[in-house]
Amino acid sequence: MGFTYADLFAGIGGFHLAADSLGGECVFASEIDAEAQRAYAANFELTPHGDIKLADTSDIPNHDALFAGFPCQPFSIIGNRLGFEDIRGTLFFEIARILKAKKPRMFILENVKQLTGHNGGHTFRVILDTLRELGYHPHWKTLNALDFGLPQKRERTIIVGFLEDVPFAFPEPEKSGNLKDVLEPDDAIDPKFFASEHIVKKRANLHKSAFTPGIWHENKSGNISSYPYSCALRAGASHNYLLVNGLRRLTPREMLRLQGFPDSFKIVCNDRQTRKQAGNAVPVNVIQAVLKAAISALKQEF
């Protein structure tokens, strides 16, 4: 099934990769960060528009689907009433504004797992009520990248909505991925990715891993644990937050693989930028599975 889509808060194109693999055609993308725009343009031959707040809806082509992994901005600005008038000033308002004007048949939104519990559940209720007010039937679930072929524990709230009341069901967990498929061979790793001897020794004194390969994770209190998969990549994490076998950082290519980006994805930005971009991205496999289920639900309706 061919369909058109708008890619909001596009980052480096996690939604774009998933949608194109299922017959999608991107008609509009928006991303404010110049380096992410550059990476997107190098890979998709389409330079995203900048700040979505400045986009006039008359300049956005009509589309069948809208995708947005919107930033996990604090929603403290949301007032006490529920619905559209309550969300002004938030980036979610920008999504609602475009849904209201363009009325795509479906959307997929992605955010952190904690979104559903934020402010005692009030934020999420406002989001769902706003979507209903706009005429959509929203469905939501927390999905984990680990359940969709990727060796990364990354839990995210996914909201899928349709104008029609279609029989949508979220995909069931599939298989988990294998770290061995993600890690580059040791002899191909640039020495700059290895942690200092001091850090390696300090970690080894604190932790013995049961897993090889394994990813060692340092939490906020400095405790070390390790798993046969990666903990969630984070855009703003400290440099040595995740260490492969307690020895070295992940390379940019490995981080992109952990998010389901194929090796054909061109890396055009420096390590620091690519690390931030990979940490911000949506796992491609998760969106592929959700979008497949959404397309199948739409087909059953017609």
Ligand SMILES: C[S@@+](CC[C@H](N)C(=O)[O-])C[C@H]1O[C@@H](n2cnc3c(N)ncnc32)[C@H](O)[C@@H]1O
């Ligand atoms: C959570 S990330 C989404 C990443 C994307 N799903 C991907 O796969 O790479 C949110 C993105 O929204 C962008 N952003 C934040 N404010 C924006 C705005 N006002 N207009 C457009 N993009 C914005 C950020 O630069 C960031 O790349």
